[in-house]
Amino acid sequence: MSGLNFSSPNLAVVAYCEVDFEVGASTACNSGVSTTMLAVGVYQITLPTQLSQPDAADLIIVQALRTPGIEGTQGRWGRDIVVDDSDLFNKVVYIWRTAPGGIAPGPNPTPIQLNFKFMLLRTTIQAPYNLPP
Amino acid sequence: MPALNFSAPNLAIVAYAEVDGATGASTKLNSGLVTSRVGMGGYLVLLPTNLNVNEEQDLIFVQPKSNPDGSGVVAKDFVIQDAFASGKNIIFFDGALAAGATVPVESTRIDSTFFLLILRTTITPTV
Numbered sequence: 173m174s175g176l177n178f179s180s181p182n183l184a185v186v187a188y189c190e191v192d193f194e195v196g197a198s199t200a201c202n203s204g205v206s207t208t209m210l211a212v213g214v215y216q217i218t219l220p221t222q223l224s225q226p227d228a229a230d231l232i233i234v235q236a237l238r239t240p241g242i243e244g245t246q247g248r249w250g251r252d253i254v255v256d257d258s259d260l261f262n263k264v265v266y267i268w269r270t271a272p273g274g275i276a277p278g279p280n281p282t283p284i285q286l287n288f289k290f291m292l293l294r295t296t297i298q299a300p301y302n303l304p305p
Numbered sequence: 306m307p308a309l310n311f312s313a314p315n316l317a318i319v320a321y322a323e324v325d326g327a328t329g330a331s332t333k334l335n336s337g338l339v340t341s342r343v344g345m346g347g348y349l350v351l352l353p354t355n356l357n358v359n360e361e362q363d364l365i366f367v368q369p370k371s372n373p374d375g376s377g378v379v380a381k382d383f384v385i386q387d388a389f390a391s392g393k394n395i396i397f398f399d400g401a402l403a404a405g406a407t408v409p410v411e412s413t414r415i416d417s418t419f420f421l422l423i424l425r426t427t428i429t430p431t432v
Contacts, residue, residue, distance in 0.1 A: 182318055182321075182336060183318050183321060183422075227323075227333065228323075228333040228334060229334065230334075231321055231323070231334060231368075231420050231422060232368055232370070232420060233366050233368050233420065233422065234368060250382075250400075252369070252380035252381055252382055252400040253368070253369065254369045254370060254371060254377065254378055254379070254380075254381065255368055255369070255370045255371070255420075256370065256371040256375075256378060257370060257371075258371065258375065266378055268380035268400060270380050270382065270400045270401075270402075280401055280402045281379075281380035281400050281401050281402075293321075293422075295321070295334055295336070297336065
């Protein structure tokens, strides 16, 4: 097994951005992707044509952010995030509020608009690689 | 403080994978890990011997994702257990409160497909 040497270029940065909760815009930090809000709590990140990624090659990390304007200084809700990467160009992020904290109890979980950071990496090695038996 | 220059080798990629929620297998994206499902919502990731990383040095990211058949787009929580150098556990829970509950109670485990990324520091801890 050739193994992974530390710091070997096995993952490459494809795209990243910080998405605003209101309309899904990304103006603060954006590597060159288009972002939009499809519905409450549903955001789409569209990759440039030359950076399209099959779901077998990409690795996506999403991090929810405290969202000024709708949350207090320390945040207000638990939140869950799921990514759908099945499309080559459009990666979809779903966000839910998972605890009623600070507001009247309501349906749970509930889709919610929140700011978040998005990072898409991709493998640079051929898959499958050293798969388990 | 010596400062951190961008691209300084302070974090290295150790391993990554996309793990299937139903089976625990990792056949799409796998840098060389053995992955398995250990009961409902539980997954064990075994690192190659030469890539064992102890808990003081690793930095792990998990990202829940939809299942290959398009299902699994539901709220879910997870926790990582990284105490062992050779294996890391990830456990998923249903993100919904029990019916009628207004505060979190012990959650139900739920299967989930997910991304896993393990990094490690390359500098010596100072504390």
